[in-house]
Amino acid sequence: MSLPILDLNNVLAPALAEGGLDPARLEVGGDLQRRFADAHEVFERRRAAGDLGFLDLPFDRETAGRVAEVAESFGQWFEDVVVLGIGGSGLGAVALREALLVPAWNERSDEVREYHPRLHVVDNPDPRTVHALFERIDPRRALFVVISKSGSTAETMALYLVARARVAAVVEAEQVRGHFLFVTDPERGALRTLAEAEGIPTLPVPANVGGRFSVLSSVGLLPAAVCGIDIDELLAGAAAMVEACRGTDLRANPAAALATVLWAADTELDLPIHVLMAYADRLRAFTLWFQQLWAESLGKVRGDGHVGPTPLPAVGATDQHAQVQLFMEGPRDKIVVFLAVDGSGVEVEVPDLHPDVETMAYLGGAGLGTLLDAERRATTEALRLRSRPSITLEVGSADARSFGALIMLFEIATVYAGGLYGVDPLDQPGVELGKRLTYALMGRHGYEAPDVPEVDERWRIGGTSG
Template sequence: MLRVNYYNMMSAPDLVGLPVSCLDALVAKGKTVHTALMAQQQAGDLYFVDILDQSPSERQHIQDLAAKVRGNYENLAILGIGGSSLGPIAVHQALNGPFYNERVLQGMVDGPRIFFLDNVDPDTLAIFAKTVDLTKTCFNVISKSGGTTETLAQMLWIIDQLKALNPDGWKDQLIITTDPDRGSFRSLVHSGNFASLPIPYPLGGRYTVLSAVGLLPAATVGLDIDGLLAGAKAMRERCTSADLRENPAYLLGALHYLADQHGHNIAVMMPYSDRLYGFAQWFGQLWAESLGKKFATTGEIVSTGQTPVSARGTTDQHSQVQLYAEGPHDKLISFLRLAEPSPALPITSDGLGEPGFQFLIGAEFGQLLNAEEQAIEFALRQFGCISYTLELQRLDAPTLGAMIYLYELATVFAGGLYGVNPLDQPGVELGKVLTFGLMGRSGYEEQKSAIQGYQTERQKSPYVME
């Protein structure tokens, strides 16, 4: 289903890339990381590996809820942020493609329409409420802890709207996906008798896409969740070797790590498929939040991590590639491409009689898209940029599931190479507690005082211009 070609990463007479020797030298360390990962899996800490083995009854519960939504509502709205939204968006975009909601309205595909409310911008929320019939909308509220401020605020606001519009049946419009045993959302499920799905406790948000977090939205809009899981399982079987030269996930993790060690501290993912742009954005959170760490697991200050950037071919050839080509060579570029883009869409014009137009007559857009990718890949090599290409034979549920697992495992393997914990996110927590303070949450008065003092100092500083 997938092929990784890293020719443009390795040193050659015309490219200052990675010496083959440095990849070989990492093999022993990689085997040590593999042993540690196997121990973590046995301890239940790598739950994204185990979530693929959901029981038939668990998958059926997801399918039953999805069928209920399809049979009773015109719209599904996802209330979530970060991993609670980026993963489901990536799956939906990849497999349903662009203009899905418009195709539902025109009767080209069965509904419901799907909306991702992944921010707390009041403008967006107000327009959403005016755009859809809230009484015909099911809301999937996603937060493992129930302590995600943005999701909590969205849910409370939506509930107020629903109570006014549907006072007797508003509870039926909510499905809460949260921790199965603990947290404020789980308490709400018990006290309010809401429909719910579990996010197993060991599963971090950015690794939840193949759990109920991603599978319920996917099943609701008619996607093949069994195919997603089957593809991921197939990749899991493919990635069992301890030798990074034989394990594609370990290889990708090692290539990124070595590129970073050689000064390429920006990881650009550039899909040549609009359907895969959401995947690039999901990868951005996965890579940044997992590997951007101040402290090693030993307590040593290391300040690691590549900065992920999402680009889109061909669009960003005309906005970012100038920098990649002639700017600092601090980037590793990963191209995602389909072997044969579909559908066949020929250019059948007569060229309007213009000689300069004739070369396109009879060509197909898929042919043009892949020609653009090959041209930019080669051009960037000529400028001295390193890259690798992940080629998909097709873009379907099994292939996407395989890609998701491939990059999840690559991420935790890279974490082992860096010597950091790829499963936590301590740098995110300070912003959360400061927000609690500013919003007046009890117990966070000290944080409120600190940030208010900072704001006063900031406003009085000489570094303000009006």
């Protein structure tokens, strides 16, 4: 099979007039190669300690089999599957739906969906969104997949309570549990306890797989499988990428090359903003998945300082008319990773209807995919001519197999990057304070209301019309 190709040419000194990396530094024996070797050692140590559960997911046939079984038993009964999960519990399912199902899945007929259910992901306790969801689904024909490893995520618990009451209002008491599936820690937490007490079916998130690394666990696989995505192919691609990312030679390990170049871009070339720009609508959601992975893993306190790049999602060609002006002429603080997709599966011909109109004639006879690819190459080249570095990741056809490989590439690169930055890529201590303050404001037992300073009304500006 063919795996993604990482093209580094446009980040290297030969291609960039100024500010490029010297290729010798990436070769065997080069200083970046040696620097990576340290990060690789950290990675191998954590793998040996059993911390990197996400690496095992592609090889876990038992879970995949159980997911397929559950998906099949549920899929045929329900018109709507509603994932209740936030952060890593929701982003992966959306990325899979957008990349691998026909576009606008939830707007399509039963025939087009081949009688698979619609897939909604509610990742915000926004009353307007939730109200509108229940206006258009029938709880009697809906399955709610509640995803929270800890069983304590406030937003998800609130959404679960709402959904449960809606189901209970329209089905017999003993049928309520059949409308819920909990994806949670195999042993602990409130959802686990509840499931056992009430006989609600569950799927596990392994203890050593954190939320943002969980898309290839039941968290992402169940929603995917229930909509007919071939999870075996997804896992096969991921497995191949695990095999491909080994050793310390940057030229033989794409995740290593990706992590090292992005780290060096931030810490040496002063390019702390890492743009992921996908030239395909289907990968728009993937860029948001990446944003969480990269931001939450690497944005950390280190010693008495603060480190971490800022990931910035973008889509081509659309963002050429939104963000590219800034990328071209704004401060030199960005490196762009382009995602190039081989879209040969679908092409739409541009007809030659106005051969006499200069702004249209050259488009006639081409395909939209050809145009989109030309836009990507032109943008890459325009940035290069201004000595603005980029990496191109050639994804292939973006089918389940290559998408699985893409996911794993970024997951491994993230842990490598953690080693390079000298931070723990698996924790997220910075969100605890906000959680505690939320509990306090909501009156949860044992949390004291914060002592917020008085608002000075003089600095509340506006509010009345002229």
